[in-house]
Amino acid sequence: MGKTCNSIYVSSAQITNSTECTALNGTGSTIIQSNFFENFTKLYSLALDSVEPPSTFLIDLNKYNPNVKYLQCNRCNITKIDNVALYYIRLILRNNPISGTITSRALGYIQYFDYTATDSIYRKDVHFSGKTPFPDTNWKYPESVFGHLSSLPDLTGFSSSSFKQVVFEFGPNFISPPDFSNMSTWRDINDLTLIDNNVNKVTITNFPFEALNIKFLTLKGIDFETPSKFLNMSLIPQITIDKCNLNINGEIPFSLLHPELASFTFTSSNITKMIDLTLFSDNLLSVIGLNGNQIAGELPPNPRFFALEVFGNKLTGSIPSEYCYTYSKLGNNLLSGDLPSCYVCHLRDPIARSYIAGNNFNNYQDSWTTSQYPPCTTAKVTSLSKLSKLSSLTITGVDLGWTSTLLYFPSTSNPLEQPFVSYPRANSIINVAANGPYYNLLLSKGYLNFTLLDINQNFILPLEESGPIVYNISVYPYGNVGYSFFIIGKSFGSSTVNISITFGQLPCYATTVSGDAVECLLYGDSIPENQYTVTVSTKLTNGSIASTTTSYWFKRTFPFITAIKSCPLAGGLVTLYGSFGPIHNDSSVTIGKLDCAIQNISDSLIVCNLDTPGTPGPKNVSLIVNLVSWKAMDYFMYEGEFTCDSNCNGHGFCQNGFCLCYKGYVGAACADIQQSGTGITMNTTGDGTTITTNDSDTSDVKFNFVLRSIVEFSGVRETIRTLALKNWTFTGVTNYQNFSQFGYYTLFETANISYTIQQFNVATQLQFAGSTLQMEKDTIKLSVKVENWRYLGKLNTIQVVLESNMVLPSDYDPSDPCSKTLINTFGETTLNYLSFEHNGVVMYGRFMDKVLSDGRPTFSVAQVLNQGPTSIIVGINFPYCNECILDPDFSLLVKPDRSNSDDACSNQSTSQKQFKWLLPTVIVVSIVGAAAIITILVFTIKSRFFIKFTKEAGLVCFKKRKSMK
Known part of the structure; x- marks a missing residue:
């Protein structure tokens, strides 16, 4: 209901202690007291019009009604904004004679402030101050401000949310010439409108908007001096210029526009030359507004079909036919010639006629009646x-x-x-x-x-009824029994009975159909990753079958883990990286036999806590997310499990279970002294790479290294398939500052398997998975990478298999104590070190327990698969990942002579002693989107050897021998 109260009309009167929103209209002289609304305890929004509150009303209302956050007081004779904090969210004071300086102390808590004066009698001089020395000021103005001002404030140091949307009309005594340099302090302004209604004509001597990152710029009635150069407006995506007298010799003075310009209007601004339409991108822009100028010349071609609004200009010539496809406004120009047929056909349409009115065409005049219109023969x-x-x-x-x-x-x-x-x-x-x-x-x-x-x-x-059309396919796990595919398109019908879907030869059973979408279930949890031909068939109204096919790459879906940041044996936080989907109900993590309590989970990260001490050794990991399970074997190892042999013999320090040797020492435990080599030279051909040193020894010892195969395993370590690696193609050589690099590749299904050989010419220090690696001069590094491996099951992983063997000379005597051959491995649960020794010459390999999986360090197992007297086969397991990198360290050493009474060789004559042979080591590789790095450090004592790589035989090291005299 409504009632009259002191000549104030209450438009929505309710019980005072429950009223939340009230509008009151007075007569223009009606007096209202500050405490009038004191009993309106729930009042949140108040709108007043044509009343006379006291001068302190804005402050008093905050005191009596602190819940009021939306206040509108139009025509309330408010003359100033006091320098006291106001706690409104939205403050509207239209048509009030406000003047003076407004401070951020007063408006700092307000988000929206409107003091627009639609009647010029209320438009006074208003200024916004910069920083003021009050302790409760938060240096912020409202985000949205509408009104008039007579100077531009300096907002240096203010919050970037100040003045994001601004509409300002120049006040009656705007400072002229205006100092527009302050405009650069208006940070992150989004929408700027400046208006001069010619009350006190302002001339701007420059154009200060080029460098502002404004989304919407509107300038109206502003007089600019002629710019000295064409302006770069590439930062502003929406531009409106109206009645601004802004041009250079009649041209629009813009040389560059935003690449995604969405709106462009330049009207009534004395432009005489048509803007080059090639300046405009057609990505978002549809309308170019140039009405009310003085543009002369012929109407330009319009191949991008812009709606060109050039009403009221001086354009001549005929209308090109491409304007038929636009909503261009071409009226009130000097156009002539024959109208294109599209206009002729639709002269009875008043909208079409308005597009061309006010011109002089051969086949249409504005004064013609409908009976005089030419017939339409082309529609x-x-x-x-x-x-x-x-x-x-x-x-x-x-x-x-x-x-x-x-x-x-x-x-x-x-x-x-x-x-x-x-x-x-x-x-x-x-x-x-x-x-x-x-x-x-x-x-x-x-x-x-x-x-x-x-x-x-x-x-x-x-009409012909449409068959199905597929636009997009997405997939989600369906519990632990299969996958749910969601297909977007059209013409799928409305019944699951009348639609069938297959992925290759695999049926997908429709569960819901809604015309433009269909969902189907494909049962089975070991669907191979592959490029499938998806066929969707529907039954049409006439009983016929319509089908469509599309290609779809099926990739493993969440949940799965690609990398783990582990914790110490005592327990602690564990971080799992991977893909865990958008919904995380009923989720759990199990490491070994221990529950890891989830602390945080997102689509790509899980943080869980192991609050019980663990036991050493690799652990299986089980994951459940939204009732969908995933598991992997030997996926986790506690931090700090590896120690260094003999504490690096005091000649190095232990890092993650590996010795980093001090200068001059080498070997797995820094027990051997580095010997000076004679240098090596690497040559490459299409068949491989040869590395040689120059010395006088002659003999026939060699070792072989072969990257043998890639094996894909199921989640329970059953072999699914084995790829024998062969048919390498040489890709070339590249010389860098510290090394030379040679490349090879081979293809398998969707996978690209490649490797590079690098020879370092200077000592180089590398970082890998938080560890430091030292690459000595004459280091040979082999890196292997496999991309886009196609997994045949959701729990599958792969293993890279390497074989290394020694080829002994024909006169080798196994009974000779000086020709003893040893192959040793070190590591209880995962292979740490492996060494070959023959007659005091040792080559050893160092296996880090970390790989980089999609850029993150995680645990990896290296294990001996088979070992014979002169050969060994090693497998390296990898997590599921798009890119995995392994970086082990391998060295070839010559150990000092054991010249003591216990050494049978020391009692032989020099002629009976066999020279020390250089023998092979195992080299480890990481694969599948994965790079494996092999390093061989070569140290010699008055010896000669060379290393040759061929794509058929792998890496071969030869040591030439002669008898001592």
Whole structure:
């Protein structure tokens, strides 16, 4: 109800202690006291108009009604904003004679402030201050401000949320010439409008908006001095210039525009030359507004079909035909010649006529009556899309008009019911929404008929029902029994009985169908990652079957883990990286036999806590997310489990179970002294790489290294398939500052398997997975990478298999104590070190327990698969990942002579002693999106050897020998 109270009309009066929103209108002289609303304890929004509150009303209302956050007081004779904090969210004070300086102390808590004066009698001089020395000031103005001002404030040091949306009219005594340099302090302004209504004409001597990152710039009535150069406006995506007298010799003074310009209007600003339309990108822009200028010359070509609004200019010549496809406003120019047929056909359409009125054409004058209009002979339909439920019918043709209100589609069920119609492109494309009853009507009729009313031409078009169309496919795990595929498209029908879907030879059973979407279930948890041909078939109304096919790459879906940051044996936080999906109900993590309590989970990260001490050795990991399970064997190792042999013998320090040796010492435990080598030279051909040193020894010892295969395992370590690696192709050599690099590759299905050989010419220090590695001069490093490996099951992983063997000389005598051969491995649960020794010459390999999986360090197992007297086969396991990198360290050493009574060799004559042989080591590789790095450090004592790599035999090291005399 309403009531009158002291001549104030209460538009929504309720019980005072429950009123939340009230509007009060006075007579213009009605007095209202500050405590009038004191009993309105729940008042949140208050709107007053034409009342006379006390001068302290804005402050007092905060005191009496602190819950009021939205205040509007129009025509309230408010003359100033006191320098006291106001605690409103939205403050509207339109048509009040406000003047003086407004401080951020007063407005710092307000988000929206509007003091617009639509009547000029209320427009006074207002200034916004910069920083003021008050302790409760938060250096912030409202985000949105609308009103008038007589100077531009300096907002240096203010919050970036100040003045994000601003509409300012210049005040009656705006400082002229204005200091627009302060504009650069308005940070992150989003929407700026400046208006000069010629009360006190302001001339701006420069154009200060080029460097501002504004999204919407509007300038109205501002007089600019002629710019000295063309302006770069590439930072502003929406520009409106109106009545601004801004040009350079009649040209729009812009040289560059935003690459995604969405709006451009430059009206009534004395432009005499047409802007180059090639400056505009057609990504978002549809309309170019140039009305009310003095543009002369011919109407330019318009191949991008912009709606060019040039009403009221001085353009001459005829209208190019491409303007038929636009909503261009070409009226009140000096155009002539023959109108294109699209205009001739639709002269009875008043909207089409308005586009060309005020010109002088041969085949149309404004004064003509309808009987004088030329006949339309060119309107026609060239094609009609197939009928699909929930999709539009697309009519394509010539001269089909501009206005949907002049299209009529008869309907026998309801003649007044018309489908929704739109013109994506004038005169040539019409979209008709064929939904609901209208779709059923068209389906029963079998044809579409419509009439162009302005030319009274009817079209009857036979319909063909559309088969299914697929736009997009997404996949989600369906518990632990299969996958749910969600297919977006159209024409899927409405019944699961009338649709069938296959992925290759695998059936996917439809569960829901809704015309433009269908969901189906594909059972089985070991579906191979592959490129599948997806076939969707539907039964049409006439009983025939329509099918469509599309290609779809199926990739492993969440949940899975790619890397783990572990904790010490005592327990602590564990971080799991991988893919865990958008929904995380009923989730758990188990490491070994211990539950890891989830502390935080997102789509790519899980943090869990092991609060019970663990036991040494690799651990299996089990994961459940949203009731979908995943598991992996030997995926986790506690931090700090590895120690260094003999504490690096005091010649190095231990890092993650590996010795980093001090300068001059080498070997797995820094027990051996580095010997000076004679240098090596690397040569490469298409068949491989040869590395040689120059010395006088001659003999035939060699060792072989072969990257043998890649094995894919199931989640329970059953072999799924084995790829023998061969047929390498040489890709070339590249010389860098510290090393030379040689490349090779081979292909398998979707996988690209490649490796590089690098020879370091200077000592180089590298970082890997938090560890430091020292690459000595003459180091040979082999890096192997496999990308896009196609897994055949959701729990599958791969293993890289390497084989190394020694080839002994023909005169080798195994009974000779000086020719002893040893192969040793070190590590209880995962291979740490492996060494070959023959007659005091040792080559050893160091296996880090870390790989980089998708850029993150994680645990990896290296294990001996088979070992013989002169050969060994090693497998390195990898997590599921797109890119894995392993970086082990391998060295070839010559140990000092054991010249003591216990050494049988020391009692032999020099002629009986065999020279020390250089023998092979195992080299480890990481694969699958994965790079494996092998390093061989070569140290010699008056020896000669060379290393040769061939794509057939792998890496071969030769040591030449002669008998001592």
